[in-house]
Amino acid sequence: MSSLPPQRRGGAPQGPSGRAPTSPKEAAAAAEERLGLPCFYAGQRVKGLFGCVADQFQINNRGTLPQCPQCGELVWAYMGGGERPVPEGDEDQARAPEQAAPAPTVQEGVKLEEPSAPVKVEEGVKLEP
Numbered sequence: 001m002s003s004l005p006p007q008r009r010g011g012a013p014q015g016p017s018g019r020a021p022t023s024p025k026e027a028a029a030a031a032e033e034r035l036g037l038p039c040f041y042a043g044q045r046v047k048g049l050f051g052c053v054a055d056q057f058q059i060n061n062r063g064t065l066p067q068c069p070q071c072g073e074l075v076w077a078y079m080g081g082g083e084r085p086v087p088e089g090d091e092d093q094a095r096a097p098e099q100a101a102p103a104p105t106v107q108e109g110v111k112l113e114e115p116s117a118p119v120k121v122e123e124g125v126k127l128e129p
């Protein structure tokens with residue numbers, strides 16, 4: 001075996017640090033992890049008091065989340081407290097494929113009915129002399 005140099009796969013470099021979110025959804029998830037608050041992004045329909053994660057500009061949102069009017073940030077942290085609000089029309093996430101029925105357990109070698117096997121009784125057979 002010859003020692004080959006580690007091949008680098010094409011695409012974005014992945015590392016433990018410096019991983020930039022690629023979508024508002026990822027950015028919201030990253031901000032949520034960082035802030036410990038439920039985070040949403042522009043385009044989601046969710047009501048409540050939100051603060052821009054970049055400059056803390058606060059809005060009282062009633063419809064679709066906008067871009068931050070101050071800095072253009074897409075990600076908002078939910079400041080209303082209480083339970084995490086559920087965005088309207090977010091059925092893609094809500095519909096989790098958990099309806100898969102458990103596979104029926106198949107037990108092999110289990111006989112439900114014992115067939116009445118004919119038992120031959122031979123008389124006159126001596127097993128032991």
Ligand SMILES: [Zn+2]
Pocket residue numbers: 052053054055056057068069070071072073
């Ligand atoms: Zn902002």
